[in-house]
Amino acid sequence: MKNFIKYFILVLILSVGFQSCNFDFYPTDQMSSGSISDSPDGIRNVTNGNYALFKDGAEFNGFVDLNNCYLRQYFQLSDFSSDDVVCGQITEDPFFYSFTYTHSPAQSNTKFFWYMSYKIISGANTVIEILNLKDHLSDEEKQLLGENYFLRAIAHFNLLKFFAKPYTHSDPNTNLGVIIRESTSEDGQKARASVKECYDFIETDLKTAADLMNNPRGVEFASKEAAWALLSRLYLYKEDHDNTILYADRVINSGKFSLETVNSYPSLFPNAQAASEPIFLIALTSSDNRGKFGSIASMYYSDGNSGWGEEFASPTLQELMANHTEDIRWSYIDTLFAEDGVTQSKKNGLYVYWITKFSFQDGDPNLSSPVLLRFSEMYLNKAEAYAKQNNPTEAFNNINEIRRNRGLEGALITEVPAGKTLLDIVLDERRIELAFEGHRTTDLFRNKRNVERTYWGYHLPGITIADINLATDPSGYSNLIINWDSPRNVYYIPVDEILANNLCVQNP
């Protein structure tokens, strides 16, 4: 019995020893949310993280799909449904539904875009909440706070682009916008605000942001001018012409940017960080190269191995540019020839015209730092605002400012050609200048114009290579023309949101 007691005590001692072990472990490559405000660089890291979310993939729906990346979805969801890009191949990638307008609430690209947008917003709210609790902000903290207001605004603004009707469609007071998230602690169940409420919220954030940002960190980060540039675009979309012009002028008059010249324009996109036009871009380094499976470029270009190269510059865009082979903007459209260098190459029955606005940073075919706000847009915003104010002189001035720097000094516009309107001229210039940069579909729909795609391509339902006859235009296909007020001009709200948020109403 003595032994029993002795060993029972031994067991007790052992057990006490175990119970007193340290059970608090923190991950070695993650930071607990509580420690962000305590850490000296916590705020800066979260802010920088919000930029990284534009370019990074993430585990989603149970796995990491290389196709999923905010920027890739941003450009594909907009340009693949436009008349600037022709679909060269049927694919399982959900971007195909942008070409065909056969959207579904379950498509993974809209889901991921929605999810990452709100992750950026959540990150921005984290910083805004922490800094707003402080009595005194340093200059750097003010800049960071401003950047987060900007990030919250641009994320909401880009969501509206895909999931809500344009402001100009009646009625922005009742048309549903997106869910506004302005706090990390608010209830998950939340209804969509109206388009108008969203615009107001974004406008306020951008103005706050512009006031706060006085310590710029480069075009890779938000700045006062970036906030102004986005305000100009916001007012353009609202058709608030005076403010469109006012904020575009603030950017122009800041003196920080200049239009590229004929000589420098070809290196604008491959070398965006050093170029003079970008106002705000997302910087990618070589380690961010998403390669064949995830880069934006891989769908637009291939050197034979680098990408899929399945989508081409559209015939109608090229027709619009056809009269001016001297236009330097042709430098981002690359015709593919067979080995003889003369015969044009076809893929799946279509001639191949590579698009290279997302290639050749560091010479890599899949790498670029996509530009989200660009200086020439300021002139185009002004031109459109003036056009709508019926001020052709100013509209022409602003267009010609661009044309002079694109090799078209000899083809300046001084009058509206027959059969066209002033707005046509402005929008044509905007189409050519901003092609493949995510503008075209939005520009058409907000101006109540249809997407016309009467050319061969795999956007046509049920088409096979045997159907393609390049000698004639396609006819009889159901989606050659997409009406500006078609309900499918707006993507469905991702089904995950609808299922988990009872207050969120689906788009028709």
Next chain:
Amino acid sequence: MKSKIILIILLFISFSGFSQYQGTIQDTDKEPLIGVKVAISGTNVGTISDLEGKYVLNANKGDTLIYEYFGYESQKIVAADKLIIDVILYESDYYVEEVVVMGYDVKNLTEISSAVTVVSEEDLFDVATNDIGTMLQGKVSGVQVVNSSGQPGSGAQIRIRGVSTIKPGNDEPLYVVDGIIGGSFDPNDVESITVLKDAGATGMYGARANKGVLIVTTKSAKSGDAVFNFKTNFGYKIANHGNLKMMSSEEFYNTSSELYRDYDTHQIDLIKFYQFYPQELKTKNFNWVNETFKPSFIQNYYLSASGGTDKSRYYMSASYFDDGGTFMNTSYKRLNFRLNQISKISPKFSITNNLNISGSKGTYYDYMSMYYSYLSVPWDNAYDADGNPVFVDGTNHDWWSRDKINPIHSIQNSDYNSKGGGISYDLKFEYKFSDLISFNSNSRIGFNTDKTHNFVSPAAAGTYFDKGYINEIQSLWYGGITTNMLMIKKSFNNHDIRGLIGVEGENGFYEDLSVEGKNLPAGFDVPSVASSELKIGGNNSEGISTSLISQVNYNYYKKYFLTASYRIDKSSNFPPEHRVAKFPSISASWMINRESFFNGSKAVSLLKLRASWGITGDPDIGANRYMGLFNLSSQYNANSVATPFQLQNYGLTWEKTYQTNIGLDANLFNRVSLSVDAYNNITKDLLVLVAQPLSQGFEFRWENQGQVTNKGIELAMDITFIQKQKLNWSFNFSGAYNKNTLSGFDAPIYRNLSGITQVYENDVDIYTFMLPKWLGVDEQTGAPLWEKFETDENGNIINREPTSNYADADPQKVGKALPDFQGGFGTEISYGRFTLSSSFAYQYGNKIYNFTRMGMDHDGHEPYYNYMQPKDDWVRWEKPGDAATHPSMQNNALSNQISSRFLEDGSFIKIRNIMLSYNVPLKNFAKNKIKALTLSLSADNLKSFTNYWGQDPEAALTQGDWAMPGVSDFKYPNSTQFIFNLDIKF
């Protein structure tokens, strides 16, 4: 090697003479004992006594004959000159019977009052494999084993009594090796496996026992002269593609012409077709599958020695397993050494040292290579005139296959391999203070490291062309566990009490490091030479748990048995308030056949009723799931960043299963043994990733929600039909029915893989598929049809109708991935020294999503991918009025999108193994040296009988990245194997 071969040849020519021993076996009342097993020790040669208690057995002089009979003490007699050996067996006072290793202690079979199945060494080894799961398939009722990959070195998945958790991650049962949780072992060293199925048995493992427990016991050190055992099996394996056969050139050509069937005239426009598809294509016929899958060799060698004195005994072994994969450039090799040693320092004190060292190397494949090896078009030839793989890239215009890749060129210009090694060392002390009390201390330290190497040469076409790619990952795991227990044993007046109380602590560390880079000089494949896009990664983690364990076993008259255990676990995976959890269990059994009213009945030698109840848990959610977290693993413009990663939940707690089991064991006429169990297991507070509104910026949050109920019945049966001196015929069967139901969910939870959705919601089975329902083909238009429905305001379906618009089709519940019924059966006939055995596995009632068929039965959506050969009853629509299974290629919009079209019945019966073995009689020459020699030939995985139209219907049950239970996606095919086995004891 040469001498080994000579030895084997000598053995073949050297067997002959033996003597015939015979006699009568009686009990103490001089009644003949029927069905007594008489066997030669160390062999599987034996016989059974007949109705008069008589037996005849051929044996060599000097052989030890063993007489065994249930309820009687067994006897050993050495065969001498006297050829008649009569035997009297004494009824066992303390029933001499199998002892069962239960993990923390050892029990007699009768003493066990819970659902436990023991699989011994001789029953394990039929199929040639290095995986214990594969060996267990179809052998234990209630244990589902799925060989979801034929990749050499991959293990089967094991599910005990259904699935009790819905969180992604590890669903495998807990392994306990030689009494200590975790550990590593080589299957060749296994003496027995005890499968613990109910809480009465698993309760002792408390927090970790939700998925059942496999107790692995390695061969123990035995005293006496050194005994050597050499075993080998080797043979050929060929890929078994099941019902998946790709089209030949001509078949593909003819099918492609359907693309040119005019939708209005219903005729094929041959002129146009020949223009795009010249007729000479039919003369090109490259069989991609045969070129990428080749027969290969599999071999396994094992050598062991055991012996020693009463003071010190040893068992040591070395084994080598080499599986050359059937797919190009895949293989797996494993080397294992084990030393089990026990020293009795004094009658009171013993020390056990177990050491296991293993190393392995495998070469793997890129998923896309296998994908292309099935789907590439037969008009493309992988090789040039000189037999070298041709380089193909996007600029090739004369290459038909869609993505312009030559998978054979890719395989030959890449290398995916993995090396692993580990040491595990157990140290055990046992000190007996007295007959009453002893102290046991069992500890293990372990160390494992793995390195994977992924390399693509700059010569390979594709995304790394002209650059090359290298990625290496090295991981390190080390940790220790210690269990210290006081064991108490006391008997008085027909009461026996045994008990234990102890503490257990475990600490594990994991570290990994990864490097990646591009732009390598040709011919070099190490990270140092990469010159661009360099990336590094790595992190560490640590986990700790401590436990208090206790158990009491009591019996009265060896008729009434009671076991109770109580365990308290503490784990760092949960927030501070919920780290401690308590796990009680209780079980009882009644040996009815020992009651007086059963006295004298020889018909029923065992009748036992069992019942158990208990709680078990599952903490396997990984560390830090309750914290709000920001990721630090990315960068922006070369600045460090933090991105929102996880929402916090400080209320997170353990997932627990409340298990109830009732069972009956019986043995009738010594011919039929039967075990029946019924159970009801309710797992509550499931650890679930609950979907959050994405607009919060988070996809999920870990929460406790819902419950899963598994109810089932299990039957295991062994019948001996014929028991003659020379002829024996037995049959075994195991079957388990399991019904799985979810409940208590606030809202449905959806999981999605590549668009395939499964739903977790109230009143459905776990892993229920939620897909648009396929309704076939519209007879008038040839268009695909799905079902859409209208619902009223309460969500009730008021109208169902077909639609050809995929977007209108409504996802609905169309089947589940887990079977209703599964198990195995087998039969063994022995005649003299020949034994013919076969074993089968089956399952019924599960659905498999045939992702592979989506790619291969594509209705022309992918004109430059090959098709699979159609099932006999498939019909392609050609003209209005056709009752077709397959839509018109001209009106096929989205027909190959995800729908129940590709959800197929996964039921099967599979011939696991057929084996013919011969126990070689040994001639004088070898007699003194060779104690036993068995030769056998076997065929593994011969055929599966199934309606499933694809690779064999064993679809993975794991959840995780790229994996959804019940989805079959271009898996590495399993193999059919033809194996020669040799087993010598000397």
